[in-house]
Amino acid sequence: MKDLNTINKEREGRRNLSQYKALIETISKVEYKKFSNLGLIDLSEVISLATYTVYYLVNNSISKELYNEAYITKAVKWAIRNEMRRRYKWHVM
Numbered sequence: 851m852k853d854l855n856t857i858n859k860e861r862e863g864r865r866n867l868s869q870y871k872a873l874i875e876t877i878s879k880v881e882y883k884k885f886s887n888l889g890l891i892d893l894s895e896v897i898s899l900a901t902y903t904v905y906y907l908v909n910n911s912i913s914k915e916l917y918n919e920a921y922i923t924k925a926v927k928w929a930i931r932n933e934m935r936r937r938y939k940w941h942v943m
Contacts, residue, residue: 867905870922874900877923881930891937896930903929 867874878896885891903926907917917925 867901867908870904870908873919873922874904874926877926878930881927885930885934891934899930899933900926 874897878893878900881900882891882893882896886893904922907922907925911917
């Protein structure tokens with residue numbers, strides 16, 4: 851079992867999602883406006899999906915180098931659009 855000091859050192863090495871809060875909200879609002887007329891997803895779901903995507907990218911990267919904002923933006927857009935494609939196919943059936 852790990853002691854408290856080891857756990858705190860591991861947490862210091864991780865990035866905090868609050869650094870990406872503005873980016874996540876901006877991307878989510880823009881993408882939501884594109885799909886809001888379909889009525890398949892709420893803004894809170896889009897924000898949640900964007901947050902999970904950023905969390906996955908930041909905490910599961912192999913190298914310690916972080917992705918730049920352009921890459922994170924594109925990854926979030928892809929995640930939201932893929933989810934909407936999946937939902938739209940289900941909705942049409």
